[in-house]
Amino acid sequence: MVTTIIEVVITGLLMGGLYALIAVGLSLQYGVARILNISHGEFIMLGGLTTWSLYTALGVNPLLSLAICGPLAFALGFVIHRTLFKRLLDTAASPGVFESNSMLAAFGLMFIIQNVALIAWGSEIRGYSYLTTPVHFLGTLFGANRLLTFGMALLIGLVFYLFLNLTRTGKAIRAAAQDPTTAGLMGVNINHMLALCFGLGAAMAGVGGVLISMCYPVHGVMGLEYTVIAIIVVVLGGLGSIPGSFMGGFILGLVGSIVTFLEPGLALVAYYVIFILLLLIRPTGLLGR
Amino acid sequence: MLEVHALNTFYGKMQVLWDVSLQVREGEIVAIVGSNGAGKTTLLNSILGLVRPASGTVTFLGRRIDGLPSHAIAEQGLAIVPEGGRVFPEMTVRENLEIGAYLSRAWKSRKEMLERIYRLFPILKERERQLARTLSGGERQMLAIARALMSRPRLCLLDEPSYGLAPVLVMEIFRVMQSLREQGITILLVEQNVRRALEIADRAYVLENGHICMEGACAELLESDHIRRAYLGM
Numbered sequence: 001m002v003t004t005i006i007e008v009v010i011t012g013l014l015m016g017g018l019y020a021l022i023a024v025g026l027s028l029q030y031g032v033a034r035i036l037n038i039s040h041g042e043f044i045m046l047g048g049l050t051t052w053s054l055y056t057a058l059g060v061n062p063l064l065s066l067a068i069c070g071p072l073a074f075a076l077g078f079v080i081h082r083t084l085f086k087r088l089l090d091t092a093a094s095p096g097v098f099e100s101n102s103m104l105a106a107f108g109l110m111f112i113i114q115n116v117a118l119i120a121w122g123s124e125i126r127g128y129s130y131l132t133t134p135v136h137f138l139g140t141l142f143g144a145n146r147l148l149t150f151g152m153a154l155l156i157g158l159v160f161y162l163f164l165n166l167t168r169t170g171k172a173i174r175a176a177a178q179d180p181t182t183a184g185l186m187g188v189n190i191n192h193m194l195a196l197c198f199g200l201g202a203a204m205a206g207v208g209g210v211l212i213s214m215c216y217p218v219h220g221v222m223g224l225e226y227t228v229i230a231i232i233v234v235v236l237g238g239l240g241s242i243p244g245s246f247m248g249g250f251i252l253g254l255v256g257s258i259v260t261f262l263e264p265g266l267a268l269v270a271y272y273v274i275f276i277l278l279l280l281i282r283p284t285g286l287l288g289r
Numbered sequence: 290m291l292e293v294h295a296l297n298t299f300y301g302k303m304q305v306l307w308d309v310s311l312q313v314r315e316g317e318i319v320a321i322v323g324s325n326g327a328g329k330t331t332l333l334n335s336i337l338g339l340v341r342p343a344s345g346t347v348t349f350l351g352r353r354i355d356g357l358p359s360h361a362i363a364e365q366g367l368a369i370v371p372e373g374g375r376v377f378p379e380m381t382v383r384e385n386l387e388i389g390a391y392l393s394r395a396w397k398s399r400k401e402m403l404e405r406i407y408r409l410f411p412i413l414k415e416r417e418r419q420l421a422r423t424l425s426g427g428e429r430q431m432l433a434i435a436r437a438l439m440s441r442p443r444l445c446l447l448d449e450p451s452y453g454l455a456p457v458l459v460m461e462i463f464r465v466m467q468s469l470r471e472q473g474i475t476i477l478l479v480e481q482n483v484r485r486a487l488e489i490a491d492r493a494y495v496l497e498n499g500h501i502c503m504e505g506a507c508a509e510l511l512e513s514d515h516i517r518r519a520y521l522g523m
């Protein structure tokens with residue numbers, strides 16, 4: 001019994017690390033660039049399927065895929081912002097108009113990316129096994145791949161946290177998130193920062209997809225579920241807070257793991273229930289003010 | 290140094306600035322005074338590229354800057370202390386100052402500049418690690434001025450830096466402005482506090498309903514009947 005509880009809790013925390021990582025990406029895109037990126041999960045899917053192809057066709061180590069998919073997703077996100085969202089921003093009459101237009105555009109993007117992926121990879125579920133060696137942990141057994149992905153998610157989260165807090169560009173991103181007009185007056189090129197943030201958010205999704213594929217099967221229509229999860233985690237943890245995203249990720253991961261243990265298949269329903277309760281009781285998030 | 294020529298600025302169909310022209314020469318303190326709603330902030334925003342004037346030109350150090358995005362204008366050596374300070378609330382005092390030095394030429398020497406700033410504003414050194422939102426109104430204004438200085442500007446624009454502050458703090462702000470001039474920074478000061486502004490500045494422009502209705506040396510303006518009656522309550 002005790003072992004079962006420990007197992008459920010650890011499974012939840014391991015999953016939560018991944019949730020946190022993809023939520024940090026979404027939070028960056030919404031918090032700074034003001035784009036509620038409904039296509040976030042599609043970048044996760046692209047990362048996962050690309051890793052699968054590289055691994056099965058060329059034998060590329062999935063860890064190496066991180067270094068391939070991260071920059072690729074960044075470039076894709078950066079270019080999409082420069083072309084699509086920048087244009088919407090220039091033509092929008094007000095920030096509110098931009099927010100709704102950009103969300104619709106992201107919706108469109110979701111369908112485009114999804115269909116391209118279905119053409120490229122088909123609709124089959126793709127999986128590979130990597131580092132599945134069992135590791136003993138507090139009397140339970142976990143695949144080494146699970147522990148590795150958790151460690152990587154924490155590491156990437158930490159590096160990004162340090163980037164935001166210690167570097168010149170990181171500070172400019174935070175300033176732009178708080179007051180873009182004034183940041184511009186300090187010499188920060190706002191358009192550049194927005195594209196950078198959208199790209200970084202996409203990179204985190206791509207990298208998240210790589211990590212997910214190390215443990216779970218991936219397929220062309222997996223994206224939306226992760227988008228929903230990322231949105232819930234961001235609302236749980238409060239927008240723009242990295243520690244908040246990790247806390248939200250862990251909470252959601254735990255809930256998912258407990259519900260899956262009791263009644264597999266109901267996890268997503270449980271997430272929605274949490275989401276609705278949260279919006280009713282504390283819409284600013286657990287750590288938000 | 291700064292030359293504004295025949296600016297006309299609108300919000301929608303409403304015209305706020307009418308043929309506004311002014312000049313700031315190197316080393317001067319120039320004041321723009323006028324009551325609430327006269328268009329002072331709009332004038333600064335037109336200079337900084339935050340609102341696009343319908344016509345007119347802005348020249349800084351011999352270069353046209355109208356039409357440039359605001360970050361490019363900052364790069365030319367123009368800094369602003371916005372109305373109300375507009376410090377970044379969720380960043381520490383020190384981080385706010387560092388963002389002030391964001392421009393690459395200022396970034397390299399930010400440590401040295403930070404020391405000078407802390408000597409000028411010891412209170413900011415004490416509050417270094419506090420979030421800006423926890424500061425008092427006066428401290429925020431100080432931080433906004435200090436942040437503008439971090440970029441090592443040639444010209445500093447200040448939008449009502451003393452607004453809403455207790456008299457002691459107003460004195461302090463004006464003392465700081467005096468010391469900026471001594472460091473060779475040119476100042477364009479926007480104020481509703483007409484008496485103080487005319488006391489510290491060399492020259493001033495009087496803005497009424499979007500028109501420059503008077504200009505001249507402050508000593509002369511202080512003697513003018515219109516100014517004495519309309520702004521000094523005499």
Ligand SMILES: Nc1ncnc2c1ncn2[C@@H]1O[C@H](COP(=O)(O)OP(=O)(O)O)[C@@H](O)[C@H]1O
Pocket residue numbers: 300305323324325326327328329330331332
């Ligand atoms: N963003 C805006 N949109 C529409 N009207 C504005 C805006 N900002 C200012 N105004 C109007 O322009 C006029 C001048 O305002 P402002 O430049 O802020 O004056 P001041 O700084 O001298 O108090 C006022 O009538 C004000 O209501």
Ligand SMILES: [Mg+2]
Pocket residue numbers: 329330331372
């Ligand atoms: Mg004003």
